Amino acid sequence: MPRRAAARSKPGATPDYVRALEQQLSRYLPRQQIARVRRAYEVGAAAHAGQTRQTGEPYITHPVAVAGILAELRLDAETIIAAILHDTLEDTELTREAMGTEFGMPVVELVEGVTKLDKVRFRSRQEADAESFRKMLLAMARDLRVILIKLADRLHNMRTLGAKETQSRRRIARETLEIYAPIAQRLGMNRFKAELQDLGFRALYPDRHRVISARIKAMLGNRREAMTRIEEALHVRLTADKLRHRIVSRIKSPWSIYDKMRAEQKSLAQVMDVYGFRIVLDSVPHCYQALGSVHGLYKPLDGRFKDFIAIPKANGYQSLHTVLFGPFGAPIEIQIRTEDMDAIADRGVAAHWAYKTAAAPANSAQSRAREWLSGLVDQESDTHSSIEFIENVKVDLFPDEVYLFTPKGKILSLPRNATALDFAYFVHTDVGNHAVAARADKKLIPLRAPLSSGQTVEIVTAASAAPSPQWLDWVVSGRARTAIRHHLKRLQHEDAVEFGHRMLDRAFTALGTSLEAVPTAVLERYLAEQKYKRFEELLADIALGNRVADTEAQALLLAHGDHPHAARVASGEKILINGSERGVLTFANCCHPAPGDDIMGYLSAGKGIVVHRLECPNVPELRKAPERCIEMGWAADVQGDYRVELRIDVANKPGVLAQVAAAIAEASSNIENVEYKERDTETATLLFTIEIANRKHLADVIRHVRRLHVVNTVRRYPL
Structure with a gap:
């Protein structure tokens, strides 16, 4: 949040940081567009006048720096303008209308997509952050440039994180590692991902970062001669095979080394004992030819070859990966790709940005990102809690995927450890809801079975099948989890409404009257007083134990003018259950009631009705709250186990x-x-x-x- 300085900064010559931005933009934008950006700076500087960052610098330096990061990606003028103005709607007097008049509604929509929800009141900081993130993702789905601005904003904040207090620094660093770096990776933006991870690691674990960085530096010094000799050997072989190429040695980052040490329980020496090179060529056929060349130079390790050109990663990444036996006793990791693939691997959705010409085709990273985001929008519509939504998205941001085939040959990318049930929901929600089993490579497997890359999976469905709570333990993807929860909540609500109606009817019968005796106007007035929008909500609350049927029946009679203590009729009527009411009924673990047992129900707030055997040792204690006890029995057509x-x-x-x-x-x-x-x-x-x-x-x-x-x-x- 910008701070208000005691005095406004004096107008003067153009600051160096603005001139540097204009120089960057002049490499790819026409002069009139740069003039629009300059005007955005003037408006932003005036709006933020007197505000400073915690570093003491004028606040406008931050949005200009964000614009500079995006200019390195050669993004269009609208994105640059929105970056400069991205905090004005939230933190200054600049209005939406004024911004729209000056720069157009597309810029306003971009700024609103990035703007946080600090002005809305939430129950907790966690909920506010989750709702802000949810809003940003939905804005992303409308326009990918929103997340590019947000990532650039986060990157500059991480570069200047030192001015924050320790607690804030750690919170922001953890959020960066858990959310923003994985999003950058999911969008194929490896350059952003690597810097966000490194800065987040340094802020969260400064001592570990320092030790690993020092070891990397020392090891590189010791291995420089070996790396030079391997690179020369690769160059000689590729040149002899007449392949135009460039070779780049790859150095692992401190975070990637630390993450691998944790995940694989390896020592620092084991993780570092690898030479890495990237070979960039001019065409796909030459990539496969180069693969043959390097396999002829050094023997490949069995089972370590991956073809991400034929089957791209979910974020559009393409490359051939192979691992070779090296001449110095350590394996050599090789990535082989074209120049275009290299640009997409580095900049992802921001590579070859096509917003200026709507007719231009999107690159593979952009089209795959839009598919992912459209899936998030579907999840969001079925998820009522922002915190639940963000947890589901976190699951989908796993860096590793499994690649699976449908029977028709379509490739689906699922999170690591995905099961057959996850696959069913990725095919279609209806397929998931009615799944009963699956075939992997034509062999029958259960829905909870994990899948491996390369399998062809077919889902077996049945019209009578439906999700059960146990299914939540069988899936790992946010998409499947959201769909199952949505179905279960809908079933629970339907069961609760039906059961609540039976309980209320029974309560009215015990009072010698019926629900039909209460006029509609009286019922609607009572619902309004109790803050219910619909009668069904009251019925569901009765079944879930949040309201007592006897009390509600008496209150409705009182609202109608009848005496609330009408003589009770000893009807002896029991509510009969047939086992289909599982959404609202639970069977007590203390006595395990089964069809044929004498039973009773106990209304437990929020849990609904808990069914006990009458001989259960806990029943005498439950009887001390008679208003919560329900006479129950078994119907003739009992279902289930x-x-x-x-x-x-x-x-x-x-x-x-x-x-x-x-x-x-x-x-x-x-x-x-x-x-x-x-x-x-x-x-x-x-x-x-x-x-x-x-x-x-x-x-x-x-x-x-x-x-x-x-x-x-x-x-x-x-x-």
């Missing part, structure tokens, strides 16, 4: 566990968990958690287990 526990005393002999498990499986029951409760030399007590359909099924399982000669007793637990 129910978890119960069996306590089985057995002879402590080898193979007993396998015999008991086999008997349970023969009775068509799934085993969820098994543990030893007690054990001595003669006997053992096993506790099995199994799934059953009803009490008859449970009795069948117990009969199968009792037949075993190694079983002494078997009983339901708790008793």
Whole structure:
């Protein structure tokens, strides 16, 4: 946030930093466009007059520096102007209308996309940051230049981070490493990514950065002769094969070394023991020819070749990667690419910027970035929490991807460790919602199975299939997680509305009347007083335990003018459940109720109705809040599987566990968990958690287990 200085800066000659910017722009922009940029500086300088940065410099130096970073990427005049004015709407008296009149609405929209939401009140700093990030991503989806300005803004702030207090410095550095550097990588902007990572690492872990930097410097000095000899050998071989080329030696950054040490549990010496070179050529055929040349010079390591030219990375990156046995005992990592691929690897979406001519085709990084952003917009519409949204986006910013094929040959890029269920949601949300299994390279696999690059994946669907809460444990991508949560929330709301209606009807019946007796006008007035937009919201709150049905029924009768303590009718009516209400019902883990048991419901605020067996030891305590207790029973058409526990005393002999498990499986029951409760030399007590359909099924399982000669007793637990 800019600080207001005691006195305004005096007008004078053009500052050197403005002249330097104009000189940069003169290399690619016409004179009239540079004049517009100069005017933007004058407007920005006047708006920020008297404001200073924490370094003590005039505040206008920051937006001009941001514009300079973007000028290095040769971005258009509108982007440069928006960069100079990017803080004016938020921190100065300059209005949206004045900016639009002077520079046009495209500039205003860019500035608004970058502008933070500091003027909006949020419950926490975390929520404010998340909402600001969410707004920026949606603006990115409309215009990619928004994120380019934001990344340049963050880069300059990181370059001048030293003026901040330690706590702020660490917070900004962590945010840079977790969010902005991965975004730069996702957009293919490796130059930005590398500097953001290095500056973030230095600010967050200054001692580690200093030690690793010193080791890199020392090691490079010791290895310079070896690197020169390898480079000369590569040059001689490529020249002999008549390939025009340039060779660049690659040096790992302190952050990449530190990150690899952490991820792979390697020492600094192990990570550094690699020579890296990039070979840049003039065409794709020459890239493959150069690959043959270097493989002829040094033997390749088996399994270390990757073709990112034929299958580009998700951010548009293209290159051939190979690792060779070197002459000095250390492996040689080689990247081979064209000049155009090198520009995209360095600048990503900003390479060959095409905004000045709308008809010009976007490069692969730009088109892939727009695909990614359109997917984020779909996620955003299904995610109600900004914090949840940003967590989902973080998942999608993993640097590693797996590349998978659909049966028709389309390539999909998914995050590392993605499962078949993730793949289903990347194909289409409806495919994910109805998935039941998958085939990877024509072999049947479960939905939770992780996938490997190069597999051809086909999803098996069924109209009756639907997401369950367990699916959230089977996916790693933000897209799949958002779609599953959205479906579950919708189901829960529908179940809660239906169940809340049944509870309210029962409460009215117990009072000797019905909901239809309350006039519509009275109901609408009551809903307005209670801050509900729709009747369904009240019903859902009743089912979720946030409201008590008896209390609401009495309040509605009171609002209608009837006496709130009307004589209760001992209706004895129970609410019957059939197992399809899982969105709003949970079955207590203390007693594991199953169809056929005598049950009751307890309204737990926020959790909904928790179903207990009447013989559950916790029921007497629950009965102390009678207004939250609900008489319940089982419907005739009960569905689904129910978890119960069996306590089985057995002879402590080898193979007993396998015999008991086999008997349970023969009775068509799934085993969820098994543990030893007690054990001595003669006997053992096993506790099995199994799934059953009803009490008859449970009795069948117990009969199968009792037949075993190694079983002494078997009983339901708790008793």
